[in-house]
Amino acid sequence: MKLNKVLFGMSFAVTTIVVVAAESAPVIDVTNNGSIHNSTSQYSSSSSITLEQKVALLERQVDAGNRGRVKVQRQLDELQNEVNELRGVTELHTHQLSQVLNRQRELYQELDRRVSEALKPENNVPAAIIAPTSTSPDVSINYSTNLTENQAYDRAVNLVLKDKKYDEAIPEFQAFNLNFPDSSYSPNAHYWLGQLLFNKTEYSKAKNEFNLVVEQFIDSNKRSDAMLKLAMVEQKLNNSAAAKIWYEKVLSEYPESSAAQLAKSRLENL
Numbered sequence: 001m002k003l004n005k006v007l008f009g010m011s012f013a014v015t016t017i018v019v020v021a022a023e024s025a026p027v028i029d030v031t032n033n034g035s036i037h038n039s040t041s042q043y044s045s046s047s048s049i050t051l052e053q054k055v056a057l058l059e060r061q062v063d064a065g066n067r068g069r070v071k072v073q074r075q076l077d078e079l080q081n082e083v084n085e086l087r088g089v090t091e092l093h094t095h096q097l098s099q100v101l102n103r104q105r106e107l108y109q110e111l112d113r114r115v116s117e118a119l120k121p122e123n124n125v126p127a128a129i130i131a132p133t134s135t136s137p138d139v140s141i142n143y144s145t146n147l148t149e150n151q152a153y154d155r156a157v158n159l160v161l162k163d164k165k166y167d168e169a170i171p172e173f174q175a176f177n178l179n180f181p182d183s184s185y186s187p188n189a190h191y192w193l194g195q196l197l198f199n200k201t202e203y204s205k206a207k208n209e210f211n212l213v214v215e216q217f218i219d220s221n222k223r224s225d226a227m228l229k230l231a232m233v234e235q236k237l238n239n240s241a242a243a244k245i246w247y248e249k250v251l252s253e254y255p256e257s258s259a260a261q262l263a264k265s266r267l268e269n270l
Contacts, residue, residue: 152176153185160192170196187213187220194229207233224254228263235270244270 156172159165173193177186194209210233213226231246247270250263 149180149183149185152179153183153189156189156192160196166196166199170200187217187222190217191222191226191229194226198229198233201236203233203236224250224257224259227253228259231263231266235266240270 152172153176156169156176159169159172170193173189173196176183176189177193180186183189190209190212194206194213197203197206197209207230210226210229213220213222214230217223227246227250231243231250234240234243234246244267247263247267250257251260251267254260
């Protein structure tokens with residue numbers, strides 16, 4: 001009986017050793033050429049290659065993204081350069097236009113000054129402007145409606161400054177005001193028309209023109225002069241009270257103007 005137990009124990013031990021050995025032993029692959037490979041090592045190598053491929057793919061994607069960003073940045077730089085060039089051209093044109101406008105403004109200010117000097121009553125306006133001449137209707141008929149705004153204004157002004165044809169200038173200014181009611185020259189045109197009519201002693205018509213300047217062109221530099229002329233018209237019409245009101249308005253609204261200086265001296269002598 002003891003012998004059987006001993007044999008049974010030895011058999012159990014051997015079986016256990018075989019099982020343990022079978023579990024821990026690696027799988028051996030014998031190839032045709034007699035080389036031996038470990039399958040566990042092969043599995044690890046296969047996993048390593050797949051990871052490297054993934055890393056390479058990610059690197060290619062990142063590189064492609066970087067190249068795309070560089071391309072976009074280059075295009076943005078080119079567009080910015082074009083914008084800068086266009087901005088420079090625009091600034092140059094704006095400056096040139098500003099110079100042209102300033103020059104034009106200076107020319108017309110000089111024209112207005114010369115017209116003002118030519119139409120002052122103390123300059124002894126020729127007797128021909130006191131009464132209408134027989135040529136006045138013909139002048140009105142011959143007025144060209146094809147003139148541009150600047151040409152029409154120049155034509156009317158030149159009739160006063162260069163040609164001294166004061167009667168003919170009246171229908172020219174009237175036609176200008178009719179054809180170009182929204183012109184930037186409108187306050188000047190109405191003022192000079194009023195001045196021409198005033199010199200012809202057509203005070204009611206002159207009063208209408210000066211009133212237009214005062215009421216419709218509040219920001220015009222001719223407004224103070226028009227108010228002064230309205231006072232002078234009232235004086236000519238023997239309306240001293242109305243003349244005083246206009247002189248006082250010139251003094252209160254334009255105290256530093258040359259019109260105010262004239263208004264002050266006339267008011268003292270009223």
